[in-house]
Amino acid sequence: MSTPVTRHLDTGELRARLASDSPPRLLDVRSPAEFEAAHIPGAYNVPLDTLREHREELTRHLDTDVVLVCRSGQRAGAAERALAEAGLPGLTVLSGGMTAWEKSGAPVNHGQERWDMERQVRLVAGSLVLVGALGSLAVPGMQLLSAFVGGGLAFAAISNTCAMGVLLSKMPWNRTPSFDPRAAVAQLADSGR
Incomplete structure (x- = not known):
């Protein structure tokens, strides 16, 4: 049995589909904070961890x-x-995501500005490596922290997962008071076609 190939749509194609008589539904899988900062009008926010938890539903x-x-x-x-x-095979992914969407000048709903998850991961990983490297001057073995973070980043690249990103997404600054996973799923159910 062959695995279906993921379909990709560029921003121009998505804009045309959204303007058609039967536009697709948009699921934005970023954190609630990222979604609140900027999202495509009409998109539903179902963060990746929530989606994985409730995928059968x-x-x-x-x-x-x-x-x-x-x-x-x-x-x-x-x-x-x-x-x-x-x-549910055969869904479509927006090529280049929100980065490409915003660069194309497509409409975006803006809210409170927040750092995106990749930027947060770079800050934390870089800080831990720096602490490990500089700390090893005073505390023997502290360089192991840098090695651990480097190994984690290599594993993240190979496995296309990011444990640090998952952990950071659960931090208070990445949660919005109004986000309720059950409500997000119910909203999709209510908007069903």
């Missing part, structure tokens, strides 16, 4: 006319794989 409320959106396309690809494993 979500597949009952979705059809294949869904475009998955994240910052660059990586998390949207992971969301597509998770939904395909739950029985």
Whole structure:
């Protein structure tokens, strides 16, 4: 049995589809804070960890006319794989994600500005490496912290996952008081086609 190939749409194609008589539903799989900062009008926010948790329920409320959106396309690809494993193959991913969407001049709803997850991961990983390297001058063996972080980053690249990103997404500054995972799933159910 062959695995369906992920379909990709560029920003121009998505804009045309959104302007059509039967626009696709947009699922933005970024953190609630990232979504609040900027999102495509009409998109639903179902963060990747929530999507994975509720994927069986979500597949009952979705059809294949869904475009998955994240910052660059990586998390949207992971969301597509998770939904395909739950029985909803053939979804579409926005190529280049919100980064490409915003660069194209497409409409965006803006809210409170926050750092995106990739930037937060770079800050934390870089800080830990720096602490490990400089700390090793005073505390023998402290360089192991840098080696541990480097190994984690290499594993993240190979496995296309990011444990640090998952942990950071659970931090208070990446949560919005109004986000409720059950409400997000219910909102999709209520908007069903």
